[in-house]
Amino acid sequence: MDKYQKIEKLGEGTYGIVYKAQNKDTNEVVALKRIRLDNEEEGVPCTAIREISLLKELKHANIVRLYDVLHTEKKLTLVFEYLDSDLKKFLDTYGGDLDVPTIKQLMYQLLKGIAFCHEHRVLHRDLKPQNLLINKKCELKLADFGLARAFGIPVRSYSHEVVTLWYRAPDVLMGSRQYSTSIDVWSAGCIFAEMASGRPLFPGVLGTPTEETWPRVSQLPDYKNDFAIYSRMPLETLLPKLDAHGIDLLSKLIEYQPEKRISAEDALKHPYFEEIRKKETSQQSSVTKYNASIVLASNLNEKRKNIYPFWFGGAAACTACLVSHPLDLTKVRMQTTTGVNKGTLRTAIDIIKYEKFPGIYNGLSASILRQVTYSTMRFGVYDKLKMLLSNNGENLSFVKKVICAAVSGSIGGAFGTPADLVMVRMQNDAKLPLELRRNYKNAFDGLYQIIKKEGLKGLTRGMGPNVNRAIFMNSSQLASYEQFKQMLLETRLFHDNVVTHFTSSFLAGFVATTICSPIDVIKTRTMNSTGTKQGVMIMFTSIIRNEGPLALFKGWVPAFVRLTPQTVVTFMVLEQIKKFYDRRNELRIKAATTHDWK
Incomplete structure (x- = not known):
């Protein structure tokens, strides 16, 4: 030692x-x-x-x-x-969204390892993602042979207490002790499906076994006549990422009857792996070339793995700003009103009536500048913090995500305060008497005028409540979006598509609006004031004392109507940008791999 x-x-x-x-x-x-x-x-x-x-x-x-x-x-x-990770952590790193070439490469290597074991008369008996190790070259290796057994002919009687439940063959679950290589093949099928879907395949996919689907099943020791009856679910619906060959291979791997289950050696000859086999035999140094291709693909994948350009979030938020700005303007006008609340619709009508239709986009330049500064920082820093806190690429807990979102929100809030200050003033300018109007020409003119009249310190007006709001906004919006998305995907009724993105972002918008409304009211009034600055707590108690607690939720409806579309559009655009980026990288991987084989 x-x-x-x-x-x-x-x-x-x-x-x-x-x-x-x-x-x-x-x-x-x-x-x-x-x-x-x-x-x-x-x-x-x-x-x-x-x-x-x-x-x-x-x-x-x-x-x-x-x-x-x-x-x-x-x-x-x-x-x-030593290998850097295992398949479970590898899947978590990708959020369960492996590209098809990677799935094929890993599955091919898994079957090669199993076939070698079976050729040398060894049953692994505990195949699961945690026992499949992966290095930085994307090479997969079978590990943890503590439950493995050598087998011979005739087939011996073994313990049925093997293999983690999710990956345990049905004949073993039914108490059979006369099993052989088919139990490892079943486990490989479960792992194949998990790589394709991002979550464990079972329970309840193939339906309850019967004498019709599995002859002599009732003779197994642990078979029960009163098993609940479940219908078979179509694999094509569960695993849209797999093509017809992939579905056919999976069906053969998880065949109920052990004697009908495909062998690992025959699975390697399946049409699903035709492209890989051609590459293996295209040159005499096939193994070297194959591994070189995997290394190249792995290196490119390392660049895309949860690492996206810093500006993606800001770009998505700027796109959403074009949709949400009129609603944001309405909300600001309502929040700065201290008298009778006219309501959302009446406030919007008054803006158009007195300022004409273009008036609904007053302060748009400042709004876009705010997203360029605030959202770029909060999304970018959030992703970087998640990468720093993750252990070997594992998914973070919800609490850690909230912490990352809070920290990135505070940084984004501070960074975006000057633009936010200009935006609030430009949006509220038309409401002021002529002699008090600031008449900023655009966002940059607003920044210049503030520095000229109030000094550099003037750009920090409202930074306290703005940072507080950004902390609550980011924590509630980013963390809840990811949590809602995860919950929906785990139901198996949703897939990683626009429906899931829309539903998750809509719910996140509701949560964020409710949590942030009181801070938003205080922030807006602080930024719009021209006199002596008041502390957050002083303004908070003043609003409650003079206007009542509900005043803290002034503008909730327009805030919800504004924030929810803004949240929905931001996340949906961001998801599409990321998907486009991933697709481009997949094409680069494919092109690079193809070039390497020529």
């Missing part, structure tokens, strides 16, 4: 602890799996003995390498090759 320097702990379970470490002699990074030897009478656990004995024999590019075994009286340490 002295020649290995521990770097960090990667995981811990009932088996022991896994560390990332470095060989001091060669500087090679490895994974150390330390097995607990708590029970002196039992000695080395049988799972460790199985893993050691099998991996010493299984040498294949798609099976993790066991380098060494270090055994002392109280410790057993297995030294493995």
Whole structure:
């Protein structure tokens, strides 16, 4: 153990602890799996003995390498090759949205590893995304052979308590002990479907098995006559990303009857992998070329993986601004009114009546400048913070997303305050008496006039409530949008499309409007004032005392009517920009891969 320097702990379970470490002699990074030897009478656990004995024999590019075994009286340490991630984390990194070429490459490698095991009469018996390791070259390797068994002819009787439930073959679930290679094939099918959909395939997709769909199923030990009856769901509907060949392959992998299930070797010959097979055989150095293509595709994918240009959010918000500006103007006029509330419709009619139709776009230049500054910063910083806080690309918890959104909102709010100040004043200018009007020509003229008359400090007027509002706005809008989207996708009734984007953003708009309304009222009044600045709490208590608590929600209706379309358009445009960006990168990957094979 002295020649290995521990770097960090990667995981811990009932088996022991896994560390990332470095060989001091060669500087090679490895994974150390330390097995607990708590029970002196039992000695080395049988799972460790199985893993050691099998991996010493299984040498294949798609099976993790066991380098060494270090055994002392109280410790057993297995030294493995180190891979950066596993398939579960890899899927989380992409948000469950893998492109088809990557799915094919990973599935092909998975089946090659399984086929090699079966050729050498080894059942893995615990295939799941967490046990499939992936390195930065996008090479997939089977790992964790603790439940693996060697098998022979005739088929022996084994334990049915194997394989994590979601990936466990139905014959094993029914208590069968006479199983063979088909249980690994079933697990591979479940993993295939999960890569294509972004979430586990089961339960309840193939329908309740019957004697008609699975002859002799009633003879299995754990079969029950009173099983609830479920209809079979069409795989084409569940997995729109798979073409006809992909659906056919999946159907053969998850065939109910074990004896009818396709073998891993035959699955590799399926038409779904025809393009990969052609590339493998196109040159004598097929393996080298294939791996080079994967590396190239992986490098390009690394650039797109949750990393989008900083300005995407600002561009989407500017587009939405063209839709929402008239409603924003109406809201500002209502919020700066201290007398009788005329209502949304009456306020909008008055604007058009007294300022003509172009009046509904008063302050548009400032509004766009605000989105260029505020939204660009809040969206861009939010994505960067998520990347910094994520562990190996894992999805963040909702709480961490809220924290990222709050921090990015505060930065965006501070950065966008000058433009916001000009926008509020330009929108409210026509309402003032002639002698008090500021008459800013455009946003930049407004900034110049403020600096000229109030100094640079004048640009910070209202920054406190503006930052507070931005914190609440970003936290409620960005985090709730992602949460609503995730919840909808998990129902399996929604897919990652415009319907889901619209529904999620509409709900996020409602949440954001309600949470931000009181702060928005205080911010607007502070920015529009020309006298001595009042603190946030002073203005808050003053509004409640003089106008009542409901005054804090003045302009809620126009705010909702404005913010919801603005939120909907922003997120829908942003999603489409990202999809276009991803498609372009996929074409680049395909072109680069094709070029590499020529």
